Structures are given as structure tokens and as C-alpha cells.
Amino acid sequence: xxxxxxxxxxxxxxxxxxxxxxxxxxxxxxxxxxxxxxxxxxxxxxxxxxxxxxxxxxxxxxxxxxxxxxxxxxxxxxxxxxxxxxxxxxxxxxxxxxxxxxxxxxxxxxxxxxxxxxxxxxxxxxxxxxxxxxxxxxxxxxxxxxxxxxxxxxxxxxxxxxxxxxxxxxxxxxxxxxxxxxxxxxxxxxxxxxxxxxxxxxxxxxxxxxxxxxxxxxxxxxxxxxxxxxxxxxxxxxxxxxxxxxxxxxxxxxxxxxxxxxxxxxxxxxxxxxxxxxxxxxxxxxxxxxxxxxxxxxxxxxxxxxxxxxxxxxxxxxxxxxxxxxxxxxxxxxxxxxxxxxxxxxxxxxxxxxxxxxxxxxxxxxxxxxxxxxxxxxx
Amino acid sequence: xxxxxxxxxxxxxxxxxxxxxxxxxxxxxxxxxxxxxxxxxxxxxxxxxxxxxxxxxxxxxxxxxxxxxxxxxxxxxxxxxxxxxxxxxxxxxxxxxxxxxxxxxxxxxxxxxxxxxxxxxxxxxxxxxxxxxxxxxxxxxxxxxxxxxxxxxxxxxxxxxxxxxxxxxxxxxxxxxxxxxxxxxxxxxxxxxxxxxxxxxxxxxxxxxxxxxxxxxxxxxxxxxxxxxxxxxxxxxxxxxxxxxxxxxxxxxxxxxxxxxxxxxxxxxxxxxxxxxxxxxxxxxxxxxxxxxxxxxxxxxxx
Numbered sequence: 001x002x003x004x005x006x007x008x009x010x011x012x013x014x015x016x017x018x019x020x021x022x023x024x025x026x027x028x029x030x031x032x033x034x035x036x037x038x039x040x041x042x043x044x045x046x047x048x049x050x051x052x053x054x055x056x057x058x059x060x061x062x063x064x065x066x067x068x069x070x071x072x073x074x075x076x077x078x079x080x081x082x083x084x085x086x087x088x089x090x091x092x093x094x095x096x097x098x099x100x101x102x103x104x105x106x107x108x109x110x111x112x113x114x115x116x117x118x119x120x121x122x123x124x125x126x127x128x129x130x131x132x133x134x135x136x137x138x139x140x141x142x143x144x145x146x147x148x149x150x151x152x153x154x155x156x157x158x159x160x161x162x163x164x165x166x167x168x169x170x171x172x173x174x175x176x177x178x179x180x181x182x183x184x185x186x187x188x189x190x191x192x193x194x195x196x197x198x199x200x201x202x203x204x205x206x207x208x209x210x211x212x213x214x215x216x217x218x219x220x221x222x223x224x225x226x227x228x229x230x231x232x233x234x235x236x237x238x239x240x241x242x243x244x245x246x247x248x249x250x251x252x253x254x255x256x257x258x259x260x261x262x263x264x265x266x267x268x269x270x271x272x273x274x275x276x277x278x279x280x281x282x283x284x285x286x287x288x289x290x291x292x293x294x295x296x297x298x299x300x301x302x303x304x305x306x307x308x309x310x311x312x313x314x315x316x317x318x319x320x321x322x323x324x325x326x327x328x329x330x331x332x333x334x335x336x337x338x339x340x341x342x343x344x345x346x347x348x349x350x351x352x353x354x355x356x357x358x359x360x361x362x363x364x365x366x367x368x369x370x371x372x373x374x375x376x377x378x379x
Numbered sequence: 380x381x382x383x384x385x386x387x388x389x390x391x392x393x394x395x396x397x398x399x400x401x402x403x404x405x406x407x408x409x410x411x412x413x414x415x416x417x418x419x420x421x422x423x424x425x426x427x428x429x430x431x432x433x434x435x436x437x438x439x440x441x442x443x444x445x446x447x448x449x450x451x452x453x454x455x456x457x458x459x460x461x462x463x464x465x466x467x468x469x470x471x472x473x474x475x476x477x478x479x480x481x482x483x484x485x486x487x488x489x490x491x492x493x494x495x496x497x498x499x500x501x502x503x504x505x506x507x508x509x510x511x512x513x514x515x516x517x518x519x520x521x522x523x524x525x526x527x528x529x530x531x532x533x534x535x536x537x538x539x540x541x542x543x544x545x546x547x548x549x550x551x552x553x554x555x556x557x558x559x560x561x562x563x564x565x566x567x568x569x570x571x572x573x574x575x576x577x578x579x580x581x582x583x584x585x586x587x588x589x590x591x592x593x594x595x596x597x598x599x600x601x602x603x604x605x606x607x608x609x610x611x612x613x614x615x616x617x618x619x620x621x622x623x624x625x626x627x628x629x630x631x632x633x634x635x636x637x638x639x640x641x642x643x644x645x646x647x648x649x650x651x652x653x654x655x656x657x658x659x660x661x662x663x664x665x666x667x668x669x670x671x672x673x674x675x676x677x678x679x680x681x682x
Contacts, residue, residue, distance in 0.1 A: 106481055108564050108594045111488050143486045144493060184480050214480040216455050243628045258562060258628025259536020259591055262617040266641075267658050269620040278621075280628040311538050311545070312520075343545055344520050368660060 001210040001224050004047040006089040008206030012188075015179040017172055019203045022091030031072035032065055034090040040064050041093040044071040048083035049229050051124065056080040061093060083229065094204060099192035100161065101125055101136075102173060104180040113141040113180070117159040117173070121192035147177045168201025169193070184214030233277065233300050240292040242279060249274025250378040251371075252297035252306040252335065254290075256281050256315070264309045267367055273375030276303045286319065287326035294331045305377035306337045309367055317341055317349025325356060336377045338362045340370035381510030381556040382531065382576040382583070383471060383499070388514050389413045389445040391436055391469070393452055393460045395427050400451035403475075403518050404430065407449075410521040412514050415443040437467040447471040449507070449516045454478040457503055461487045465495040473516050474502035474567070484565035491567070500567025504629070506537040506559035509544075517559070519544070527553035529584035529673060530666060533573035535562050535596070536629070539589050539617060539659060546663030547587075552670050555583045562591065562629030570600035578608055585611045585669045587662065588653070590644055592618030593632045597644035605651035611669045612653045615662035616641040 003011060009019040023034035024047065035042045046058030053059050058080050060071035068090070078085045099122035107114035118136045120128050128135055137159035141147050152170050161169055172193065180188045189207040196202060215221045230238060237244030243258065247265070251273045255261035261280040268275045277297065281289050297306055310320050320341060328337075336359060341349045353363055362377075364370035390407075394400035395417025405428055408414040416439035417427055423434035433439035436448060448464045450457060450473065457479045464472045484503065491498050501508060507517015512526030523541055525548040532547075532554055534540040540559045547554060558573045560566045570588060577583045586608075590597040597616060604612055619641040621627050623634045634640050645655045654669065656662030 106485055106564060108596070109599065111485060111565050113485065142489050142493075143482065144489045181482060184482050186481065211481050213454065213478045214482070217480070245622070245625045245627060247622065255538075257536065257538025257541075258632060259534075259539035259589070259617045260542060262536075262591060262621060262627050262632065263539060263542075263615075263659055265621070266617065266619045270657060275620075278625075278627055311542050343523060343541060366660065368658065 001212050001221065001228060002049045003208040003210065003224055004049070004087065004089070004227065005045060005206050006047060007224060007227070008208035009203065011183065011208055012176075012179060012203055012206055015175045017175050017179070017203050018200070019206070020092045020094055022089055025088050025090055026086060028069055028072045028076065031088055031090055032068055035062065035065055035068040038090060038092050040068070042068060043091045043093050044068060044075060045089045045091060046075050046078060046080060046085040047087040047089050048080050048085055050081045050083050053080055058085060094194060094202060095197050096194045096204070097197045098162070098165070098195040100165070100169070100194070101128070101191045102169075102176060102193050103187065103189040103191070104177060104185070105187045107140065110140055113143060115139040115141060115147070115155065115173070115177070117155060119159055119161050125191065141177070143181070147174065149174060162195070164199050165195045165201055168195075172201055172203065184211045184217060185209060186211050233296060236299065237279065237296045240296065242281065242293060242296060244296060245278040247275050247277050249276045250302055250304040251374050252276045252300065252303040253309070254279050254281060254293045254297065254306065255309040256311065260309060260311055264307065264367070264371070267371040268307065268375060271368065271372045271375050273371065273378060276300055287323040290323040291327035291330045294327050294333060298331060298333055298335070303335050304379055305335050305374045306333070307370060307374035308337060308339045309370065310339070310341050312341070312343035312346060312349070315344070317343065317345035317347070318352055321349035321352035324353070328361070333360065336360050336362065338364060338370050338374040338377065340364050340367050380580050380582045381513055382573070382580050383556065383558065384447060384508055384514045384516060385510050386411065386513040388447050388471070389415045389443055390516055391416045391418060391439045391443070391445045391448040393418050393436065393448055393450045393464065395419070395430060395451070396422055396432060397451055401427050403451065406521070407515050407517070410515040412516060415445050435467070436464045436469060440467050440469065445469070447473070447516065450474040450476060452476060454480070458483045458487050461500060462490060465491055465498045470498055472498060472500045472567070473505070473507050474500065475505065475507060475517055476502075477504040479503045479563065481564045484563060488565050488567060499572075501558065502561045502567060504563045505561030505566070506540055508556065508558050510556040511554050519557070519559070523548060524557060525551065525553040528555040528582045529553065529670065531555050531573070531577035531580065531583040531586045532557040532589070533570055533577070533586065534559050534589035535591050536589060536617060539615070542659045543587055543589055543663065546659060547666065550663065550667045552667060555580060562632055564594070570596055571603045574600060574603055574608060578610060583610065584673050585613070585666065587666050588612055588614045589662070590614065590616045591629065591632050592616070592621050592627065592634050592641050593629070593639040595639065598647045601647035601651040601653065604648070604653060613656065613662050613665040613669060614648050614653045615656045615659050616644045
């Protein structure tokens with residue numbers, strides 16, 4: 001789960017990190033009112049789940065209220081890498097002497113937490129990594145050991161930050177590590193972490209990704225789930241508890257298991273079609289789940305045919321077949337369905353489906369043939 | 380021989396009293412797995428289908444001599460269950476549960492490395508392990524696998540593992556052991572751990588490896604294959620056409636920052652001499668060709 005910048009800053013503030021005062025707003029009038037309360041100058045910042053906001057014109061300095069009005073009206077509705085801005089963060093402007101970068105994430109190869117610190121902040125870290133890799137000081141933290149102050153100091157020294165920034169940075173990094181671990185984050189990133197002319201180290205941006213598997217420990221994360229960017233189809237699938245990712249094509253895909261669903265999307269592409277979605281209905285394929293999945297796919301106007309690819313492991317073929325028929329009785333399906341059913345008791349399952357085969361419900365023996373047929377039907 | 384588990388392996392089921400645990404525990408037992416005990420903190424002295432329940436893994440191990448455990452406990456309890464098993468001296472732990480937080484996984488992975496170097500963890504979020512005809516721990520349907528070898532399978536995905544077992548069975552090719560390592564960010568057992576074991580197993584003559592997008596485990600496996608494997612490998616990577624930035628079902632299956640793409644993984648594997656299929660069927664066909672080659676070059680090899 002990705003947080004908006006302002007949610008990330010509120011999250012960091014809970015762990016005692018210094019962030020600027022600000023307000024999240026949804027209209028020009030609210031932006032002006034917030035700026036009047038905060039006092040100009042302020043920054044007007046687009047809140048979207050993507051990078052490159054500055055380059056796209058989504059982050060502006062406003063010296064006075066007129067400028068706030070102008071920038072807010074320009075930025076609201078802006079398309080930044082496919083994300084439409086409908087939320088702004090109005091923040092008290094900060095004086096900047098220097099910009100740094102700091103983050104923690106899980107290094108899947110090392111199986112330890114990876115901390116990165118650089119005195120070259122304010123630009124994308126991927127660019128720094130490519131052009132000047134020595135400018136990034138890295139540290140690997142064993143989660144069973146944690147990050148103590150002495151190690152943090154050595155890390156900050158390795159990054160060659162100026163003396164004036166050392167104490168503030170050590171303090172923020174230690175709090176950032178606690179936020180990262182206590183908060184079950186996949187990623188915490190501050191870019192830029194700034195040094196002000198007055199000598200204060202301050203969090204100027206916040207990127208936080210939370211682990212969706214950790215919500216049993218963090219019931220308050222439900223508020224962030226509600227602000228995840230999802231298209232209509234994804235929102236409907238999410239409400240039904242289905243693993244759905246919207247794609248651009250015309251072949252609706254339903255499969256059991258993430259790997260098989262990914263593989264089905266691949267095969268549709270390989271035979272010259274375009275999948276409309278990725279949808280994993282999980283190991284079981286009972287009528288309720290199948291009906292929900294068919295409903296979501298059916299509501300997508302782009303879908304011209306539906307490919308159901310089921311491998312019965314523990315789930316038996318006849319259960320799957322009955323599930324599909326029951327689902328079709330409950331949901332009026334507009335696009336023709338092609339089924340590939342294999343694995344446990346596939347023959348029994350196919351026998352159940354056989355009398356129901358017609359133009360709207362077809363069956364193929366293999367994954368490849370089923371994909372070809374579905375692509376053909378999609379036109 | 381098989382790797383990690385065989386007909387002599389005695390298994391404790393942590394969570395045998397739950398609905399999932401009792402269901403799959405029974406299926407595993409019917410398959411022939413030595414399901415010797417279950418654990419539950421307050422149900423000691425009772426039984427599930429005749430399998431005795433103990434209060435702790437330590438007591439169950441003491442009474443039965445089990446060396447393996449299988450975990451069907453809900454995600455919040457998985458960290459505690461794994462460490463309890465390790466502390467009791469269990470050597471092979473299979474964690475089926477999905478939805479375990481990544482920080483928990485990083486934590487118990489390092490605890491095992493630091494304090495219990497002789498304990499192997501498989502999973503979490505994995506289908507388990509099956510040595511066909513000998514032992515089945517987890518949720519794989521036993522009858523879709525043909526016993527006897529000569530192929531070993533290692534896979535990051537559940538249903539694609541079944542697909543692979545089934546494709547090989549259709550072609551009358553047997554499997555020594557099939558290991559589902561799971562699709563999470565920090566799997567307890569890696570591709571390389573399994574490749575190493577298959578390389579050392581005299582009965583395994585070839586290996587099928589099924590990967591997916593995200594992370595760099597397949598690239599690391601390719602490096603290992605290039606430098607250390609003498610046995611032929613066929614492979615398939617799911618997610619060739621996955622869009623960047625979207626998790627494809629598994630927590631670990633995501634292409635981020637241009638890294639972890641299927642194309643890069645397939646290239647690394649091909650470069651290591653692996654025969655890479657474009658879909659599961661093609662990977663199965665490639666393995667059939669490999670097995671046919673084995674049979675003609677060394678008569679008497681099963682398959």
C-alpha cells in the first residue's frame with residue numbers, strides 16, 4: 001500500500017521526525033484557506049502515487065495567496081504519468097541549504113534491511129546509482145540485531161555529510177528505522193532530506209509503502225487502503241476480495257493461482273491477443289468465487305471473450321465445473337467463455353460441462369488451444 | 380533417493396486441529412506420509428483421526444522422534460510457530476500459510492541462520508514438498524505426480540508447480556522430489572538450495588525450474604547453474620507480459636524500477652545453458668526432450 005506524501009509525513013511525525021506543517025485539500029478554495037491559515041509562502045504539491053511530480057509541474061512555490069490560487073487551479077486535474085491529481089498538500093515553505101537522500105527497504109537477495117544515504121538528494125536515486133554510485137552509502141541491517149547509534153554514526157560518516165548535518169541526520173535515521181520496522185513498511189524514503197540555512201535537518205518529502213500483509217498488527221492502516229488508486233474494475237474486484245489487476249486488452253482472464261494466472265496472461269499475448277486483466281481466484285474455485293469473478297469481468301465493457309483456465313489440484317474438476325455452471329446461472333454473461341479444465345478429475349468436470357457447451361460456453365483441452373480460441377472470439 | 384524428505388520422515392503438524400490442518404493432514408497421511416503428531420497449546424491429550432495432539436513441538440518431538448514439521452497456523456502466529464519448532468530441534472519446517480508480513484520473514488530467516496543453522500525452512504506461502512510415492516507434506520494433490528524420477532522440480536508458484544507435475548506425468552516422466560519454495564519476498568529455501576540438493580542427489584538426472592517476475596532469485600540461480608550444475612535444467616518464467624509496478628498476486632511478483640522482468644531472467648537462464656520454454660507446456664516438452672536424451676545416452680535410467 002502506497003501512501004500519499006502527506007500521509008507519509010503524518011506517519012513519520014508519529015515517530016518524532018521533523019516535518020513541515022501543512023494541510024491536505026481537494027479544491028482551490030480549500031487550498032487558499034489552508035495557505036491563509038499556514039501563512040505564505042507555501043508549497044503547492046500534487047498528491048499522487050507516482051514520482052516525477054516536479055518535472056510534470058505538480059510542485060510549485062507560492063509566494064502569496066494569488067499564486068496559491070493560480071497553482072492550485074493548474075495542478076488539480078493534472079495528469080502525472082497517468083495519475084489524475086485530485087488532492088493537494090499545502091505546506092509551509094522551507095529554506096534549503098542542502099538536499100540529501102535517505103531510505104530503508106528490504107534487500108531480498110541479502111535477506112536483510114538495506115539503508116541508503118546520500119548527500120546527493122533531490123534527484124531520483126536511480127540516477128545517482130547509475131552516474132555516481134560511490135555517492136550512496138549503504139548499510140545492511142540484520143533485523144534480529146537492529147540499528148544502534150554507533151552504527152548509524154559510522155554510516156553517516158561514510159556518506160560524507162557536512163558536520164552541521166550529522167547530529168540531525170543521525171537522529172532522523174534512527175527514528176526512520178523504527179518507523180520502518182515498527183510500521184511494517186516495504187519502503188520508507190526521504191528525498192530530499194534537507195539541511196536548512198539555520199542548521200536544522202528536516203524531512204521535506206516522504207514516500208512510504210506499507211506491507212498489506214501486516215494489517216492484523218495495524219488496524220489503523222485501513223484508512224490507507226481506502227485511498228489506494230484503483231480503477232473501477234479493480235475497486236469492484238477488491239471489494240470481492242479478488243486478486244485483480246486491470247490491463248488494456250479484450251480477453252478477460254480467470255485462473256486459479258497467481259502463477260497460472262500470470263502464465264495465462266502471457267499465453268494470451270503469445271497467441272496474438274490482448275488480456276483485459278489478471279485475475280487469480282485462488283486454490284478453490286467454488287460457485288461463489290467464480291460468480292464474483294465472472295461478474296467483475298462481465299462489467300468490463302472492453303471484454304469481448306472470457307478465458308477460464310483452471311488446474312484442479314486439491315480442488316476437483318467436477319466442483320469447478322459445477323461452480324462455473326452455477327455462476328453462469330447467477331450472472332448474465334455477455335461475452336463468450338472458453339474453458340480449459342485440467343488436473344484432478346478433469347474428465348468428470350468436462351463431462352458435466354459437455355451438455356452445456358454452445359456458442360457462449362466452449363471448451364478446449366489445452367491452455368494454448370483455449371487461449372487461441374478466446375483470442376479468435378475476441379476478434 | 381529424494382531430497383529433503385522421504386518415506387522415513389516423521390512429521391508434526393502445527394495447526395492439525397484447525398480446518399486446513401486437519402484436511403491436508405489427513406490427505407498427506409492417506410498418501411503415506413508419516414503424520415505422527417499435532418500440536419495445540421490447550422488440546423494436549425486429544426487426537427485428530429487418531430493422530431495424538433501435544434501441547435508443544437518439543438513434547439511432540441520427544442514422544443515421536445519427528446524431525447520435520449508442517450505449519451497450518453494463521454499468519455499472525457507463524458513467526459512464533461517457526462521459532463518454536465526450531466528451538467525444539469526440528470530440522471525441516473514447511474510453512475504453508477500465506478499472508479505473513481515480510482518483516483516477520485526477514486526476522487525469522489535471520490534467526491534461523493544465526494541460531495539454528497541446521498534447521499531448514501520451506502516457505503512461507505508455499506504448496507509444500509512432495510517426494511512422489513514416499514512423502515507429501517503440504518497441499519499438493521499427490522496423484523498428479525508420477526513417482527520414481529529422474530526429474531527434480533523447484534518452483535516459486537503453487538498452481539504452476541501442479542501444472543509442471545501434471546505435464547510430466549502425462550508424458551510418463553517421474554519426479555524424485557518437487558519443492559514449492561513459495562512466492563514471498565523472503566523464502567526460507569531458495570532455488571539455489573534446491574539446485575544444490577538435486578545436483579547432489581544421484582537419482583535426480585535433470586531439473587525443472589519454474590520462476591516468476593520480481594526480485595533476482597532466478598538470476599542468482601542462473602549464476603549457480605552456470606558455475607556448479609552438471610545436470611541439465613529446463614525452465615519457465617511466468618509474467619512475461621506483466622505491467623511494471625503491479626503486484627501479480629504474489630507479494631514477491633512485481634516488476635519495479637525495470638528490475639525483475641521475465642525477459643532478464645530468461646536471458647540469464649539461457650545464458651547459463653538452461654533450456655527456457657515460453658509457456659509451461661513448452662517447458663514440459665523441453666524436459667521430455669532432455670529425459671529422452673538421458674535415456675538414450677545411459678540405458679537403464681528410469682523415465
